[in-house]
Amino acid sequence: MQRYRQGASSKPHKRLQAALETETVQEWQPQVRAQARAHAATTGGLRIETRAVFGFSGARGSSDDGRTRQITVRASPSATARILTAQAAGATDKELHPLVAQSLAESYFQGGVDVEFEDVDYIDFAFNAS
Secondary structure: OHHHHHOOOOOOOHHHHHHHHHHHHHHHHHHHHHHHHHHHHHHHOEEEEEEEEEEEEOOOOOOOOOEEEEEEEEEOHHHHHHHHHHHHOOOOHHHHHHHHHHHHHHHOOOOOOEEEEEEEEEEEEEEOOO
16 A cells, blocks of 8 residues: 555556455445435435335315326435335335325325325335435
């Protein structure tokens, strides 16, 4: 390491480079992930994209028939915190679906409807950059 710090050598050997990358990932990745989760739960939120069958009950005269929708929303930081906390506690996908449905209801559907979230084709989560 001294040679690299002093500038005598600029490119590590393949074995040393692999060892440095492994150590960097082990040391920094958990911290980076924890920071991203904390940011999402406090200010950033999550982007949730899904295709599933949605049914809902709402105001009189609205339709509650389920139908397949593809939805992309930005979940609020509070909804994100609920999802991430449950995930960290070891919640299963089946246990997470009501939290995701609640987040989708808050972000996408208007009028305080209760969303039924079924026949999930896929769900994709990403941390918001902001």
